[in-house]
Amino acid sequence: MSKVRALIVDDSSVMRKIVERSLRQAGIELDKVVEAGNGAEALVALRDNSVDLILCDINMPVMDGLEFVRQVGSVENAKGVPVVMITTEGSESSVVQALSSGARGYIRKPFTPDQVKEHVLPVLEKKP
Amino acid sequence: MNADRSIADRSQPQSWMPILVLSVQEVFEIMLGCRVQPMETPEPRPNGEFTAMVGLAGAICGVLTFSCGGKTAVQIAKCMLGPEIASSEDQVSDALGEICNMIGGNFKNKLAGLDGRCMLSVPTVINGGEYSLRSLADGTPLEVVMQFEGGPIVVCLELHN
Numbered sequence: 001m002s003k004v005r006a007l008i009v010d011d012s013s014v015m016r017k018i019v020e021r022s023l024r025q026a027g028i029e030l031d032k033v034v035e036a037g038n039g040a041e042a043l044v045a046l047r048d049n050s051v052d053l054i055l056c057d058i059n060m061p062v063m064d065g066l067e068f069v070r071q072v073g074s075v076e077n078a079k080g081v082p083v084v085m086i087t088t089e090g091s092e093s094s095v096v097q098a099l100s101s102g103a104r105g106y107i108r109k110p111f112t113p114d115q116v117k118e119h120v121l122p123v124l125e126k127k128p
Numbered sequence: 129m130n131a132d133r134s135i136a137d138r139s140q141p142q143s144w145m146p147i148l149v150l151s152v153q154e155v156f157e158i159m160l161g162c163r164v165q166p167m168e169t170p171e172p173r174p175n176g177e178f179t180a181m182v183g184l185a186g187a188i189c190g191v192l193t194f195s196c197g198g199k200t201a202v203q204i205a206k207c208m209l210g211p212e213i214a215s216s217e218d219q220v221s222d223a224l225g226e227i228c229n230m231i232g233g234n235f236k237n238k239l240a241g242l243d244g245r246c247m248l249s250v251p252t253v254i255n256g257g258e259y260s261l262r263s264l265a266d267g268t269p270l271e272v273v274m275q276f277e278g279g280p281i282v283v284c285l286e287l288h289n
Contacts, residue, residue, distance in 0.1 A: 011250060012229075014222040017209055018159070059229075061250055088233025093244030108237065109230045110158035 001124065003031035007049070009042040009056040009068065010086070015109075019055055019086060019116075026117035028124070039068030046075045053124060054078070058087040058098065069101040082123040086111065144239070144285075145270055151234040152274060152283050155227060160207035164274040164281065175257045176282060177201065178221065180228035183249035187242055190287035191263050192235070194228040200279030217255065225251030231283060264288070 006023060008016045016035045023030060034049045036042035040063040042056070054072070058065035065085055072078045084105035085098045095106050104126075105119040149166055156164045176195025184190050196204070205223035229251045236246050254261075263286045271284040 012222050012226045014205070014209060014219060015226050059248060059250055088229055088237075088248060090233060090237035091242070091244040097244075109233060110155045112158055 001029070003029045004053055004124065005032040005034075005049070005051045006030055007034045007036065007042060007045060007051045007054045009036045009039065009054065009060070009065065011037050011057065011060040013037075015057070015086075022111070022113045022116045023055075023120070025113035026120065028117070028120065039063030039065060039071070042068055043071060043075060046072070046078045050077050051081060053120065054081055054083040055086050055120075056083055056103075058085055058089045058094070066097060066101050069098065069103050073102065082126070084120055084123060142268075142270070144235075145272065147238050148231075148235055148270055148283065148285055149272055149274075151231050151238060152272070152281075154234055155230045156276065159227070159230065160204065162207055162277060164276045167273050167275045167280065177255065177257050178224050179254045179261070180221075180224040180251050181254075181261075182228050182232040182251045184232065184236065184287075185247050185249070187245035188236070188239075188287055190267070190285065192228060192232045193261070193284045193286075194224060194231060194281065195284075196224075196276070196281045197279055200276060200281060203277055203279070204281075221253040221255060225253045228253075235285070 008019050010016045020033050034045050034051060036045045038060040056065045056068060069083050072083060082104040083102065084107060085103045086107045086109060088109045090108040098106055104123045107115055107119050153164055156162050177198040178201040179193055179195040181191055181193045201220050201224055204227060205220045208223050229248060232248050236242055267287040267289045269284050269286045274281050
């Protein structure tokens with residue numbers, strides 16, 4: 001697998017660092033990491049950056065993760081880019097809502113690097 | 129692990145204490161690689177220089193707080209991020225907010241029958257111990273003091289009846 005360009009969206013800068021570290025610990029080689037603090041910032045970041053993978057929280061101020069997932073397909077750079085949610089919202093209905101909004105994977109916080117690997121690798125391998 | 133406690137048990141909120149303790153332990157084990165154990169509530173109660181809180185709204189309403197001393201807060205941030213980057217107060221506050229958020233999320237995910245009917249707020253963190261916090265929650269608070277690498281942490285869940 002070639003090196004991955006990732007966008008990490010979370011209102012916590014600490015959590016963004018932990019997600020990046022977990023990707024590396026999961027054996028995913030990162031070419032570039034772009035960070036955003038909410039969905040609106042992420043949409044702006046995607047206009048200037050091409051990425052292969054998006055990891056996104058749900059509960060965020062300004063624009064939450066579910067709204068971001070619904071809008072991400074409208075950004076030319078982001079068409080077909082898989083979005084994996086990483087969130088404390090772990091209920092069955094939250095998972096269904098995220099997947100029906102367009103997310104391709106779902107990781108519950110707290111999470112291990114193995115869980116990141118389990119949920120992220122399949123969506124990267126399926127990427128067109 | 130999904131604890132076998134129904135939301136219908138809410139008339140007996142003390143039955144949720146093991147779920148709260150387990151939720152804290154899992155977050156510390158998975159995200160920090162550290163074990164924390166409940167301790168006898170010391171007198172006087174540990175003074176929290178840092179307090180993180182998240183609100184719960186929906187089928188259960190209230191507030192979850194996580195508090196600890198300054199040195200303990202820095203140590204938690206270092207365990208999460210590594211010793212070289214956890215130095216600023218912003219990062220320490222951010223780390224504690226996330227810990228509180230994950231404990232709250234882990235707790236509600238373990239309550240059977242709650243599926244999607246309770247939301248968490250984004251976390252708030254107070255730095256400094258000279259304040260009093262008054263929740264409008266009218267239930268009996270669930271509070272546990274736990275030992276983390278030499279310093280106590282206090283987790284309290286206050287719920288509306």
